[in-house]
Amino acid sequence: MDLIPAIDIHAHPVLGKYSEKAIETCMREARNFNVLRMCAVGSVSFHGENPGEKEVQSINGETIEIVKQHPEIFTGFCFLNPNNDKTFILEETERCIKKEGFKGIKLWVAVKASDRKLDIVMEQAGRYGVPVLQHTWYKAMGNRFGESTPADIACLASRFPKVNIIMAHVGGCGIRGIIDIEKFANVYVDTSGSQPVSGIVEFAADRLGPGRILFGSDTPCRSFPSQLGRIYGAEINMRAKKMILRENGETLLGIK
Amino acid sequence: MIINTNAAFGFWPFQRFSQDTPGKMSAHFKSEGISVSLVSSVEAILARDPDIYNREIVKKLKKYPNLQPVMVINPLLADCKERLNDYARLTKINVVKIYPAYHSYALDSECMHSFMKELRVRQTALMVQARIEDDRSQFPSMRVPSVDTSDIIRLAQKYPANSIVCLCLSKSEAVNVLKSTENVFADISYMDGLNSIPDLLMQVPSEKIVFGSHTPFLYTASARLKMAEISGEEKEKIYSGNISSILDWGDIPETF
Numbered sequence: 001m002d003l004i005p006a007i008d009i010h011a012h013p014v015l016g017k018y019s020e021k022a023i024e025t026c027m028r029e030a031r032n033f034n035v036l037r038m039c040a041v042g043s044v045s046f047h048g049e050n051p052g053e054k055e056v057q058s059i060n061g062e063t064i065e066i067v068k069q070h071p072e073i074f075t076g077f078c079f080l081n082p083n084n085d086k087t088f089i090l091e092e093t094e095r096c097i098k099k100e101g102f103k104g105i106k107l108w109v110a111v112k113a114s115d116r117k118l119d120i121v122m123e124q125a126g127r128y129g130v131p132v133l134q135h136t137w138y139k140a141m142g143n144r145f146g147e148s149t150p151a152d153i154a155c156l157a158s159r160f161p162k163v164n165i166i167m168a169h170v171g172g173c174g175i176r177g178i179i180d181i182e183k184f185a186n187v188y189v190d191t192s193g194s195q196p197v198s199g200i201v202e203f204a205a206d207r208l209g210p211g212r213i214l215f216g217s218d219t220p221c222r223s224f225p226s227q228l229g230r231i232y233g234a235e236i237n238m239r240a241k242k243m244i245l246r247e248n249g250e251t252l253l254g255i256k
Numbered sequence: 257m258i259i260n261t262n263a264a265f266g267f268w269p270f271q272r273f274s275q276d277t278p279g280k281m282s283a284h285f286k287s288e289g290i291s292v293s294l295v296s297s298v299e300a301i302l303a304r305d306p307d308i309y310n311r312e313i314v315k316k317l318k319k320y321p322n323l324q325p326v327m328v329i330n331p332l333l334a335d336c337k338e339r340l341n342d343y344a345r346l347t348k349i350n351v352v353k354i355y356p357a358y359h360s361y362a363l364d365s366e367c368m369h370s371f372m373k374e375l376r377v378r379q380t381a382l383m384v385q386a387r388i389e390d391d392r393s394q395f396p397s398m399r400v401p402s403v404d405t406s407d408i409i410r411l412a413q414k415y416p417a418n419s420i421v422c423l424c425l426s427k428s429e430a431v432n433v434l435k436s437t438e439n440v441f442a443d444i445s446y447m448d449g450l451n452s453i454p455d456l457l458m459q460v461p462s463e464k465i466v467f468g469s470h471t472p473f474l475y476t477a478s479a480r481l482k483m484a485e486i487s488g489e490e491k492e493k494i495y496s497g498n499i500s501s502i503l504d505w506g507d508i509p510e511t512f
Contacts, residue, residue: 001484025451032485140394172393194390195446196478198471199272220450225485229478235274 003034004242006228007249010133010168010190010216011038013074016046018062026219027073033224035217036246037255039133040066040074041106049146050110051081053088060096067100075253076102077133081110082117093124103253104166105132113148113165114155122160131164131252137172137193150177157184164252166214169193170204171230178204188252190216191230191244201234201244210240214249257496258290260476261383262423262443262468265313265323266298270395273472281472282320288476290469291496292322296353300328301388304359307339314346324349326383330359331371340374350503351421353383356407357400363407364414372415381419381502384408386429387446388473405429412437419502424470427452434460441502443468444482444494453482462490466499 013026030038042062047055059079067076078096080089096102105125111117113134125132134156136148143149153167164186167173171193173180178200181187189204191213204213217227231241250256265281275281285293297313300306306328317323327343329336329352343352352375356363363384375382387402394400405425412420413436422433422442427449430442445468447456456465469479483491500506 001481029451033481137392139392140396140399141392174393194393195448196475197271197390197393198473198475199274202274222448223450223452223482225481226448226452226478229475229481232481233475233477 001232003228004231004245006033006035006215006245007253008035008038008217008219008224009166009214009249010192011040011219012044012221013038013040013066014043014062015220016043018043018065022220023066023070027070029219029224030073033228035224036073037249038074038217038219039077039104039249039253041077041079042066044079044106044108049108049144050083053084056081056084056088056092060092063102064096064100067102075104075255076100077104077106078102079106079108080121082107082115082121083110086120089120089124093121093128097124097128097130102130103255104130107132107134109135109144109147111146113152118156122156122163126160126163129254131166131188133166133168133190135169136167136177137169138174138177139172149173150180153187154180154184157181157187161186164188166190166252168216169218170213171195171197171200174200175203178207182207185212188212188214188248190214192216192218192222192227196226196230196233198233201230202236205234205236205240205244210236210243211248213244214252215245258467259496259499260285260290260293260469260471260479261421261466261499262445263293263295263323263471264298264301264473265295265316266300266309268298268301268473270389270398271473275472278316278320278323282323284471284476285322288480290322290476292324293471294326294349294351295323296326296328301355301358301385304330305333306330310339310343311346326351326353328353328355329371330354331367332359332361336371337374340378340380344378350379351381351383353385353423355385357387357403363403363411368411372411372418376415376417379504381421383421383423384411386422386424388424405433408433408440409436412440415439421466421499421502423468427456430456431459434464440464441466441498443470445470445474445479447482451485453485457486457490462486462493463498465494466502467495
């Protein structure tokens with residue numbers, strides 16, 4: 001099978017204790033499946049759901065190290081916790097984005113995306129012209145306390161229409177999640193989230209257009225073949241597949 | 257030759273399938289290079305008595321030799337022995353499938369004792385569907401737990417002469433079950449995580465693994481891409497050799 005070159009908008013080269021071996025495995029697997037570049041954050045879950053300033057610095061320190069060691073394949077995203085002090089958020093975004101050249105901001109489950117605490121994060125994203133990748137899900141058993149739903153993303157997008165937002169895990173957000181954010185042109189979706197359930201990518205391409213869909217693997221929780229299969233297997237045309245796998249990511253990150 | 261051990265056809269209220277006619281499904285598997293798929297009825301999952309849907313799928317698939325029907329059994333029903341007699345005349349594949357979590361019985365319940373003995377006498381293999389969907393993405397008021405792997409291990413150890421093929425186990429579940437039993441096999445459809453299949457084969461012999469895609473719930477392309485990480489001899493076993501031995505097919509014709 002001819003593999004289409006891809007950019008992975010959502011990767012965790014380390015998840016747990018920092019390990020060069022894990023990073024090497026991630027890079028080898030990416031190359032095996034023609035994934036040219038991965039947007040990386042350090043081990044976001046290692047310090048729990050609501051990390052303090054030193055812990056956020058540590059996570060971003062890992063990302064800085066990963067990108068410095070392997071700039072040919074990793075692009076850094078700055079991890080932030082909106083519960084942290086505003087001054088710290090300003091300093092950390094300056095360190096990661098202005099100084100280290102990170103291309104995006106990553107938010108996890110500390111605060112829902114509809115919370116006003118995100119204002120400072122969104123203002124910084126707007127100032128530096130980078131997208132915000134927000135973990136999102138609709139869970140059958142109910143989300144965690146600070147875990148965003150697609151409806152939270154819609155609230156955020158309506159308040160910050162000039163900042164690009166990537167709603168992570170469209171596989172976990174499902175059909176309803178796509179409908180929630182459909183009318184907000186500044187919201188993209190990444191294709192990760194759970195198993196490669198059929199039909200969701202097609203629905204997203206139909207309702208959002210292929211230009212608002214970005215390939216994401218969420219590796220190492222998921223494998224490249226499993227997650228690439230969503231795009232290869234989707235009943236969309238080859239042009240759309242190429243956009244989702246590579247071109248949209250390049251355009252959004254300005255790395256073409 | 258590629259034999260797909262894990263496929264289903266029919267209507268599922270929680271997901272729309274693009275392979276919604278037998279013709280489309282037949283053509284889809286041909287386009288994926290799959291010679292034969294073992295296909296059970298989707299409707300049978302939610303039916304207390306699967307018989308009507310079993311008979312229906314035999315008729316629906318009759319014109320498509322690359323789609324071989326697999327009958328679903330609910331061992332709680334008093335006439336399941338008679339059903340096995342009927343189905344032996346209706347199908348060519350010597351295997352039946354059970355959905356313990358959906359039909360609400362435990363694998364150590366009394367009904368399983370006589371059922372397993374009957375399968376042993378007939379030398380009929382048993383497929384155990386461990387799950388259909390990610391439990392986080394199920395319809396909130398219809399959450400069905402996955403089958404407990406410790407129950408599968410106890411069943412296999414109690415009936416060592418029966419061949420049991422587990423469908424949709426995660427990689428860690430599969431390693432646990434396959435290391436604890438001699439007579440259990442697992443399909444790759446739900447195995448995920450970075451480097452998952454090579455890592456699996458470091459832990460369990462390739463003779464215990466079969467190819468399955470869980471189509472149409474998941475993209476067939478994902479399962480096919482996972483196989484790209486496996487070398488020649490192991491690939492042949494997983495694609496067709498192991499399942500043909502389990503089902504005692506001997507020389508498998510390219511088409512039935």
